[in-house]
Amino acid sequence: MSDDHLLAQRLLAERAERRRIAEQLHDGPVQHVAALSQMLDAAVHAIEDGDVPAGKRVVARALAVARDAAEELRGIVAGLEPVSLHEVGLSAAVAELAERTAGRRGAALTLAIEEEGVGEGARSSLFQVIREALDQAVRRGPPEHVSISLAPTPSGGVELLVSDDAAPERRQAVIDGLAERAAELNGSFEASRDGRWTTIRLVLPPSAARL
Amino acid sequence: MADTPEITVLIADDHEVVREGLRLALLRSPHIRVVGEAPDGETAVALAERRRPDVVVMDLRMPQMDGIEATEEIVARVPDTRVLVFTAYSERALLQRGLESGAHGYVLKEAPHETLLKAIEKVAAGESFVDPALIPSLTTGRDGQDILTQREREILQLLADGMSNADVAQRLFISQETVKSHVRHILAKLEAETRTQAVAIALREAMID
Numbered sequence: 001m002s003d004d005h006l007l008a009q010r011l012l013a014e015r016a017e018r019r020r021i022a023e024q025l026h027d028g029p030v031q032h033v034a035a036l037s038q039m040l041d042a043a044v045h046a047i048e049d050g051d052v053p054a055g056k057r058v059v060a061r062a063l064a065v066a067r068d069a070a071e072e073l074r075g076i077v078a079g080l081e082p083v084s085l086h087e088v089g090l091s092a093a094v095a096e097l098a099e100r101t102a103g104r105r106g107a108a109l110t111l112a113i114e115e116e117g118v119g120e121g122a123r124s125s126l127f128q129v130i131r132e133a134l135d136q137a138v139r140r141g142p143p144e145h146v147s148i149s150l151a152p153t154p155s156g157g158v159e160l161l162v163s164d165d166a167a168p169e170r171r172q173a174v175i176d177g178l179a180e181r182a183a184e185l186n187g188s189f190e191a192s193r194d195g196r197w198t199t200i201r202l203v204l205p206p207s208a209a210r211l
Numbered sequence: 212m213a214d215t216p217e218i219t220v221l222i223a224d225d226h227e228v229v230r231e232g233l234r235l236a237l238l239r240s241p242h243i244r245v246v247g248e249a250p251d252g253e254t255a256v257a258l259a260e261r262r263r264p265d266v267v268v269m270d271l272r273m274p275q276m277d278g279i280e281a282t283e284e285i286v287a288r289v290p291d292t293r294v295l296v297f298t299a300y301s302e303r304a305l306l307q308r309g310l311e312s313g314a315h316g317y318v319l320k321e322a323p324h325e326t327l328l329k330a331i332e333k334v335a336a337g338e339s340f341v342d343p344a345l346i347p348s349l350t351t352g353r354d355g356q357d358i359l360t361q362r363e364r365e366i367l368q369l370l371a372d373g374m375s376n377a378d379v380a381q382r383l384f385i386s387q388e389t390v391k392s393h394v395r396h397i398l399a400k401l402e403a404e405t406r407t408q409a410v411a412i413a414l415r416e417a418m419i420d
Contacts, residue, residue: 026272026299031226031228031229031299031320032228033321034229034299034319034320035226035228035229035231035320036232037232037320037321038235038236038320038321038324038327039231039235039236041236041323041324042232042235042236042238042239042324045236049239061231061235065228065232
């Protein structure tokens, strides 16, 4: 591949990444904050009308929505590039992420991550794929079980498997997004269903795994 | 209030929490009655056909059929129902697409209650409405410079905040004729800049009470 071609690919990938972040922000916290302003507006009007009990009820609901928004923002920030990823490694960062998302909602976690020989860039990308897969599983479910494994392939690449038993996939856009990420990494991607398990499989060739 | 006619509203948004917030806000206005909620564009069209609300408060981004397509369908199938776009997007291109699809108004999701009510009432009456918070973004030219003079911007903001020409004249110690002349200049510049009939008409109606 020529340098120009690589550069163009890099720029495209960056743009796709920015779009994904914009979508995450738009789909989560932006909606919560909008609902929050409507609710607080309603509460002010209720209090002005002298209906204090209704005002209190709406404020209590608004408080819950504000906390949801804060949690979502924290999740997005932590997902952007967790500090732990480069300080203590992919395995620890994924364990923390899985615990914070699926684990806290009662899912049993099975993690087996062999990251030796996986480059820093590839770790970062793999983390994002895992984050999106988990995020989607939790939104659909939450699942009872989640299993994440990363293992070397005989040819020197790596294979990532993320399986969950949450309700079947509804948002094709997420699968498309993951496939797009895989293509940016020059990897192969597939999503499959087997009984109650949904599995995504991403295989990176040696060149991409060492990035 | 006996003199305020009832307005029936259908809410279309894929975020449950947004529908809840809107419902709670509209509950405070007795003359507005929510007659249905839809989580996507297709349901919005079906419910609009069945319940024939005065106004559909429509999100733009929804799964399956989005708000633009749903607006086009509703305008074609239920011509007495008006659409008010209700979105978190403030980009000028989306405002244009929204109004070109046949919506009568465009309001931001975090708009103050008074703005939201005014938007629903105007749209129900068949008039146009653009959220005043969007007006500054409309006065930026393609070269990034503001197309209005400082005085024009000042007058536009006062009008957008709900003042009448007479209020503006009094506030700025100028005659009403001078205010009207400024407004004519402002509209001419905005129409030239937005190059969209729908936006121009909406702005004109939003600014001149």
